Amino acid sequence: MKTRYEKRLESLQKHLQEENVDIALFVDRENLIYYTGLTNIECMALIVPAKGGAISITLWIDVAYAKAKSAISNVVGYMFPSSNLGEKIVEMLNKTEIKSPRIGFSKYFVEFSVFDALRKGVAGIEFVNITDICYKVRSIKDEVEVQYIKKASEFLVEGMKAAIESIKPGMTEVQVLAEAEYAMRKAGSEGASFRMQVLTQDRQLIVHPYAGSNVIDNNQAIVIHLGATYNGYTSKMCRTVALGDINPETEAIYNLLIKAQDKSISMCKPPIDVKDIYNETYKIIEEAGYGKYFLDVIGYGVGIRQSEFYPIIGRSYNHTLEAGMVVDLLLPTILKKGAGGPRITDVVHIRENDVEILTKFQREMIKK
Incomplete structure (x- = not known):
């Protein structure tokens, strides 16, 4: 039986072949975590050819760790400072002997030193934006991923x-946040x-x-x-707390x-067009007289990133919600000066026949 990581790589490679991309190259946190299974991914890169096995590149001192813990079995190291990540990536790409390779990049978080090494060291290289592919592959969560998000x-x-419990007039915002963050860290949050x-x-x-x-007033x-x-x-x-008498x-x-x-x-029943969800939600806001104060996006995918850019639940997006996706709703507030600003956001798991709210906490306004 194929592992969850092998299935992920196969899904990515299928997309690469469809788009005529020779190799996907990842140096960003999200994709390294997703495809290697590691969370300690500093100074690392991953090469995924459209056909064949993936190659992980890391500092020489982390090679043994990566081989023992990573889903990628082929791990090569580089010695720093006599070499660097960009040089090692160029070396491994040139070993593939692909002429004028089309290299797929996720557009976020690529160091210039890596980019510069590639354009100078790989003859005829062409850079291809595969960001949307990456988000789509990550959008369907397996059961292990859902359990991680539940935790x-x-x-x-x-x-x-x-x-x-801690919030009261006279405290600052960061003092309240410190209590929350400490509690989450004690519970196990990273x-x-x-x-x-x-x-x-x-x-x-x-x-x-x-x-x-900023000091909190009553x-x-x-x-x-x-x-x-x-x-x-x-x-x-996200929740809203009323201190004393509010507007x-x-x-x-x-x-x-x-x-x-x-x-x-209630509308997250797959498959469904995100525009349909947005339009029905907006109708409620508009009928109450607040349409002009509302935003055009009400939710994003949730996973390794807090806001995955597929799916985006909004007015102008041609995205479809499918079973296995995890999204946040309702993201925006009503932007009316003097009265607007309260928010409520939850994370939900879309299943074949129903929806599960993963953030299980009182939704009514909390009053102190």
Whole structure:
């Protein structure tokens, strides 16, 4: 029986052959974890030919570890500083004797030194963007991956409990986050894959805010957005806490978001076009009078990255939800100054006949 990693490589190689790509080259964290099974992937690269066996490249000192723990059996090392990762990749690519190779790259997180070595050292090389292929291959989770995300979700519950218990006027955002992060670390989390959020109300309408030194006051809604990881896989959860008496419209907006989230989750029955989910969700927001304050994307895939770019659940995306995918819903808030900003986000596993919410925590607004 083929291992889960062999199946992943076969799926990738099928896509490479269809796109006439000779070799996929990975130096980014997500794909190295996905195809090797390692989480200690510093100074590493992976060469996956369209046909044949994959080759892992790592520092000489890590070769024994990689051979013992990796799903890739062919591991070669390089001696630093007399050599480097880019030079070793060039050496191994030239050994394939493929003339003017078409090399597939994921477009994120490629060091210039590696890119420069490739363009100078491999004759006739052509770079091909295979980012979308990578996201599509990773989008369908096997049962082990789902269990990892479930475990990370359990850590989130501990973190959210700690944050809610500790939060009070006079604390700073980072002080509350410290309590949450400590609880998640004690539970077993390897850390967050994004900058987590504890947000006072005036900061909730920023596009990508994060916890800072801002002091929490009474009589406002506080957003808590946490992330945790297990064996390289992440989960996330967002809740809103009402400290004292808050703006009634803010609470009404939060309840509206729950209603919209309920609708979006209920529609995740595969196969379904993401536009259909978005449109029905948006209709709820629009009918309540907040359509112009709502964003065009309501969810992403979740896996090794906290936001996998396939599938994207949004107005203009031609993506299809399938059984085995894990996504987050509802990602955005209602961007109305003075009242908007509360959020609720959960991670859900799409199965053949139903949907399971993996982040199991109270969804109603928490009041203190």
